[in-house]
Amino acid sequence: MSDTGRAGGVLAATCLSTLVVNANTSAVSILLPAISEDTGMSVNDLQWAVTGYSLVGAAVIITSGSLGDVFGRKRVFQLGLLLFVLSCVLIALAETGGMVIAGRVIQGAAGSTILACGLSLLSVATSGDQQLKFVSLWGAAAAVGAAAGPLLGGVLVGITGWQGLFWIDAGVALVCMALTYVTIQESRDPDRPRSIDYLGTVLIAATLVPLIYGFTKSGDWGWVDARTLGCFAASIVFGFLFVTVEKRVAVPLLDLALLRNRILVGSTLAILIGAGTINGLMYLLSLYFQDPAALDFSPLQAGVATLPATVGLVVVAPFVPKLAHKLGGRQVIGIGFIAMAVGFVAIGFTQSSWAYATFLLPILAIAVGMGLSNGPASSAATASVPQEQVGGASGVSNMARYVGAAVATALCATIYATVQANQLDDGASAPDALASGLAAAAWLMAVISALGILLAVVAIRRHKAATGTTQDAAASAAAVVHTIPTSASGAAS
Structure with missing residues (x-):
């Protein structure tokens, strides 16, 4: 394949993937009442389908880029796409709200990986004016996906049911996997240390989970209930542990000097x-x-x-x-x-x-x-x-x-x-x-x-x-x- 064709393939795979990820993300809130009706889980509990996605995305977004630098950006990007496909299938087949939430948690890891590694692949595969142009197109695709998602979700609920969005997204992600396999060459960062801050990733999630759970349950428990305060205390402890770990690891998830x-x-x-x-x-x-x-x-x-x-x-x-x-x-x-x-x-x-x-x-x-x-x-x-x-x-x-x-x-x-x-x-x-x-x-x-x-x-x-x-x-x-x-x-x- 010519360099021009290969660059076009990289552009197509990365832009299409970021468009579908962002459209999926912004569409889900529109789908919640329909999912609630089908699964029997209250809309208030289903908010974890939104917050769980964001929570895991926060923990994984930096780590996924590091994994790509060390083990291969194409490989990790493909893994993100595969996880996205599997999560879409799990959600589309879900008969309970818990399965929907589980699928969305997986999707949070997949989506952040696709965004982080996709942009890296595009940057590595191009240079100069072409890189500026392609990165601009990637940014435009991200914006269009985020804007179109709610309308797309609303259209599909009436035509296919809420499951249709996830089946279609799974199909698009499979197309992106094929494009990636054919057109994208593997790349790594040979100068980056192979150490990856896995513990920092876990501690980010451990800090956010009790914090958000405490917020969610405060309406039932009360803001000064021991359980609510216990959640907030756990979040503070894990946050402190995160800072302690980041000071000691060779390649921290977060360079505290930036703060x-x-x-x-x-x-x-x-x-x-x-x-x-x-x-x-x-x-x-x-x-x-x-x-x-x-x-x-x-x-x-x-x-x-x-x-x-x-x-x-x-x-x-x-x-x-x-x-x-x-x-x-x-x-x-x-x-x-x-x-x-x-x-x-x-x-x-x-x-x-x-x-x-x-x-x-x-x-x-x-x-x-x-x-x-x-x-x-x-x-x-x-x-x-x-x-x-x-x-x-x-x-x-x-x-x-x-x-x-x-x-x-x-x-x-x-x-x-x-x-x-x-x-x-x-x-x-x-x-x-x-x-x-x-x-x-x-x-x-x-x-x-x-x-x-x-x-x-x-x-x-x-x-x-x-x-x-x-x-x-x-x-x-x-x-x-x-x-x-x-x-x-x-x-x-």
Whole structure:
């Protein structure tokens, strides 16, 4: 096969795989009511299908890249695709909610592996202008997948049932495996030590599991119950052990020295907040719009109704780098979080009488705010470190996305269900109870978004902004799911 044909095959395999992974991820919230109806598991318990995915993704995203560097990027990428296929089949055949959750946990490991190794394969297989072009296309595919997922899920529920999404995704992943086998050459990093921080990976998961479980069960147990406090205490202990291990291993999962970089820490927290709030919003709206006591939308209608939250930020994002270059990254990040906070405050006044049109402007404000804040925050993360630390900074920010999604979704699910149950116990009608639950969760997201404003002011100091190239536009659009290099990356060299 010619070099041109081989490069095209690498592009096709990596872009198609990232598109299907991100579409799958963003579609699942739309499917939860249908899965709940078929399996008999409550939607509140099924939130683990979302948080479990993000939790495992956070633990694996950096390790999978290290595995590719040591054992072969093609091999590990193929393993990720195989796990993705198996998880899709397991979910599609599931008769219980527990099987769905188990499949999604496996899918979290598969998805993060596909994203991390796919981008590495694309970068290694190309160079110069071709590399910039192909990485930009990969970023565009990631953004399109994330935006199209809810609509695709809504369409398929009506045609094939919720299982159809996973059967189709399994088929697409098999095509990617065939393309990878034929077109991609194996590559490794011969200079990288063969040591891999497996213990750090386990401790990341061990830190997050009790934290999220404590959030989830706090509504039933109470926030000051011994079991809730025990979960939080366990999370703190495992977090301390993680830091201790990272100080001692030869090649740590997380270079703790990076945490002394104030701009990197601030931008990473901004990414965590952005990813958390947008995932929490999608989870809440998907349930509220489909609930018979609220808007009673079909899955397709709900998919269309949530499009402004996904398409809006993708449409805005490509224009953000030039705006950040003109005004300054921290200013644009701050404006973005202001818009998000305003949107969440508006949803915080939700009434059971609201029609969909009342939600539209707040959703658009949140989407535009996310588009404004997320791209410059991702760019700042990689611009604030020397070139040799860009990979580490990207890994930290990518882990933050998964952590934010897991924690915020768990918090939103808990508040939504707890307030709803309390309102019903107090004699409120089902529509009023649902509206109160959504409003309470939205107020929490408003407070978290306001913390993003504070971060922009205090932590994200002056740094080199991306200049607004095509690659920068693609990186900004993809930043909702993954950090890719920009024209400002490594500027602190």
